Amino acid sequence: MDAVIEDPQNWVFDYANDEFFNYAREQLFAADALIMGRLTYEGFAEAWSSQAGSNEFADRMNSLPKHVASRTLNGPLKWNATLIEGDVAKEIAALKELPGQNILQYGSGELTRTLLQHELIDEFRVLVYPVAVGAGGHLFENIEKIPMKLLEAKTFSTGVAALHYEPVKK
Amino acid sequence: MRKIIVSEFVSLDGVMQAPGGVDEDTEGGFAHGGWTGPFWHDDIGANFVQEVSHADTFLLGRKTWRTHGEAFEPMPAGDPFGDIMNNMHKVVVSTTLKSADAWRNSTLISQNVLDEIRRLKEQPGKDIYVDGSSVLVHALAQADLVDEYSLLVFPLVLGSGKKVFPDDFRTDLKLIETKTFPSGVVLLRYETAGKE
Secondary structure, three states: OOOEOOOHHHOHHHHOOHHHHHHHHHHHHOEEEEEEEHHHHHHHHHHHHOOOOOOHHHHHHHHOOEEEEOOOOOOOOOOOEEEOOOOHHHHHHHHHHOOOOEEEOOOOOHHHHHHHHOOOOOOEEEEEOOEEOOOOOEOOOOOOOEEEEEEEEEEOOOOOEEEEEEEOOO | OOOEEEEEEEOOOOEOOOOOOOOOOOHHHOOOOOOOHHHOOHHHHHHHHHHHOOEEEEEEEHHHHHHHHHHHOOOOOOOHHHHHHHHOEEEEEOOOOOOOOOOOOEEEEOOOHHHHHHHHHHOOOOEEEEEOOHHHHHHHHHOOOOOEEEEEEOOEEOOOOOEOOOOOOOEEEEEEEEEEOOOOOEEEEEEEOOOO
16 A cells, blocks of 8 residues: 555465455466566566466466566576567567567566556556555656556455556557 | 544555645655646545545644645635535644634644644544645554545556655555546545554
């Protein structure tokens, strides 16, 4: 509720239930590629690889192709990931042109800002947890003003609100 | 005991500064004042009227009290919002104001602020309604004096500005109501644990 997004593993699991898992599952299975920055890549690759074979969500997460934006990593990458070579916005615009399902990014950070600047994001999904955690990085930090269109608002019985928005293009 | 209800307009990134006007509050170089305008809808006004029907007192910080007073005090009777705002009892919290004469039905709290507010809560009456007033809201939150947060989440990101919740403040809440307005604004109403 205070827009803090850092270290969600410290509080999201208190609110996980079937409704939430179904939502997360639907979202993941509607995507056939993941894009991420280096920080998410490093954290996710380690966390999800260790759960290989334990459930279909983890297996899907592990098997999907990932595209990683980074200035410091060198390929080849593990975890079915490839480094985005060259101009990130151009490469992701090209990825969008390919036939297929949704392209999903978990978390938000520098990559989100780059994609926003190039109007490459079609939808933002924000889960508002009924908790203020006080400290940590915030959603949309260092992002300029962006108006959005509300696409959908729903709530889970745990008090989590899922808000889906489309950024309004200039 | 009477409830203290904090009602705020917030952006998706939790900013509550200067929702109503360009020059309302430019502190910190805030340049986006008036950001609620494009998303206003009459149903939001109706929601406000409904919410404040359970209150008989506004508790406000100095700046918000002044902004509201300047807007509503000169209004002739008959305006639905003006009448509510002008007739309501206002309690303004300020250590610098000398008097609360500038807006009718206002009284001033300038010392022992939290004790005075606790006393106000214990008095018989309807709920106490707070809007804007970021400094006061932070103090109330940290003193566990807030019973409800009624947040109208506007569909935009502002990137910077004053926030509803103080830094380093942790609290668990219970979502008690949500409502979606036609302009894309979402009401999220939360109850606190009431640890006081």
